[in-house]
Amino acid sequence: MVSRRDFLKKASGAAATAGALYPFLVWAIDNAPVIPGSEGMILRSERFLDLEMPPEFINSWLTPVPRFFVRNHMHEPSTLDATDWQLTISGEVEKPLTLTLGDLQKIESHSVVNTLECAGNGRGFEQPRVPGIQWGKGAVGNARFSGPRLRDLLERAGVKTSGKHVSFHGLDEVPGKVPPFIRSIPIEKATDNDTLMALQMNGSELTKDHGFPARALVPGWVGSASVKWLSEVKVLEKEFEGNFMKPGYRWPNHPVKPGEALNPDDTHPLTSLNVKSIIATPSDASTLKSHKVHITGAAWAGESDIVKVEVSADGGATWLPAKLGSDHAKYAWRLWSVEWKAPKPGEYTLLSRATDSQGRVQPQTAEWNPSGYLYNAIDQVKIHVV
Ligand code: MTE
Numbered sequence: 001m002v003s004r005r006d007f008l009k010k011a012s013g014a015a016a017t018a019g020a021l022y023p024f025l026v027w028a029i030d031n032a033p034v035i036p037g038s039e040g041m042i043l044r045s046e047r048f049l050d051l052e053m054p055p056e057f058i059n060s061w062l063t064p065v066p067r068f069f070v071r072n073h074m075h076e077p078s079t080l081d082a083t084d085w086q087l088t089i090s091g092e093v094e095k096p097l098t099l100t101l102g103d104l105q106k107i108e109s110h111s112v113v114n115t116l117e118c119a120g121n122g123r124g125f126e127q128p129r130v131p132g133i134q135w136g137k138g139a140v141g142n143a144r145f146s147g148p149r150l151r152d153l154l155e156r157a158g159v160k161t162s163g164k165h166v167s168f169h170g171l172d173e174v175p176g177k178v179p180p181f182i183r184s185i186p187i188e189k190a191t192d193n194d195t196l197m198a199l200q201m202n203g204s205e206l207t208k209d210h211g212f213p214a215r216a217l218v219p220g221w222v223g224s225a226s227v228k229w230l231s232e233v234k235v236l237e238k239e240f241e242g243n244f245m246k247p248g249y250r251w252p253n254h255p256v257k258p259g260e261a262l263n264p265d266d267t268h269p270l271t272s273l274n275v276k277s278i279i280a281t282p283s284d285a286s287t288l289k290s291h292k293v294h295i296t297g298a299a300w301a302g303e304s305d306i307v308k309v310e311v312s313a314d315g316g317a318t319w320l321p322a323k324l325g326s327d328h329a330k331y332a333w334r335l336w337s338v339e340w341k342a343p344k345p346g347e348y349t350l351l352s353r354a355t356d357s358q359g360r361v362q363p364q365t366a367e368w369n370p371s372g373y374l375y376n377a378i379d380q381v382k383i384h385v386v
Pocket of ligand 1: 068069070071072073074116117118119169170171172181209210211222223224225226227228229
């Protein structure tokens with residue numbers, strides 16, 4: 001396994017080779033805080049915990065929870081006691097409900113294997129740069145989420161015909177005047193058989209970082225839809241319009257020129273994820289002694305299936321088909337691998353490109369937008385074969 005120091009070193013590699021910064025970077029790496037239990041993860045923010053998985057950790061279909069990225073906009077709730085915790089179902093319903101964790105645990109549980117990806121994953125590659133957490137490749141993970149279907153809870157409460165959207169309210173500790181984390185999804189997605197009130201991840205109760213005791217699981221959609229530390233599910237007549245729905249997490253109605261500002265009224269909320277693949281191994285900037293190179297990675301496409309992944313080692317002139325892994329489920333990523341032989345020693349750039357069941361192909365350049373959402377350009381790693 002590669003150490004955290006090695007990862008951080010690699011991340012800062014370009015600057016380090018510039019020379020003058022090197023002693024400072026080594027000092028910073030050695031003194032960088034390590035979040036207990038998260039060794040090896042890339043710390044993107046400590047104030048509000050944001051952890052990224054180095055892509056080299058993708059070596060199993062299900063991502064172990066300690067390696068699953070964490071994205072928090074605010075402080076995690078510090079005093080959340082499962083015995084006092086309650087979830088209310090309110091708004092446009094005939095019979096508002098208040099449920100305890102025990103009540104939820106008695107309702108029939110379903111499982112969905114879902115690739116959860118932050119809408120901002122890959123933002124750090126946008127040109128021109130955009131503000132926000134500069135995620136690399138690993139604000140993504142694949143896990144089995146389990147819990148009651150949201151539709152079963154909504155049926156108990158009886159949704160009125162006026163109920164068109166469902167909002168989720170998270171119990172984050174809100175700094176200053178920041179509004180609470182509330183997001184909504186349309187009633188059709190809320191009542192889909194696969195949308196869950198998740199209580200478990202990979203067969204164990206949710207950890208605090210991932211939303212204990214209950215989070216929404218909106219499969220195939222951007223990670224922000226899956227609100228953590230739920231306190232309230234509210235049925236609404238129209239889409240919720242708070243900060244994290246508007247201006248946050250929206251996509252331009254028309255293509256935007258790189259660098260151009262965006263009018264929030266000319267946007268719509270993000271929903272399903274893009275088609276995307278990333279290369280897990282070999283690592284970027286690695287030196288390989290063997291000419292036989294085993295290239296691995298993962299590919300996902302939100303609510304669609306991955307049908308093809310291809311790899312190129314000659315700048316896209318020719319593409320080799322990858323073998324797709326046997327583990328497969330709707331909304332879940334597909335692992336893939338390719339054997340490639342370097343014709344001679346030298347520097348190579350490996351590219352990966354996925355195609356999904358809708359015919360969407362990972363593009364050469366991602367569609368630029370001012371928040372750097374849904375970045376999905378063809379992935380690349382540079383290697384040196386000796
Ligand atoms: N829910 C609450 N309450 N607060 C948050 O900050 N972040 C969202 C979503 N749910 C968030 C939240 C975002 S942007 C993402 S990508 C996912 O949680 C990340 O889930 P994870 O931290 O379990 O990986």
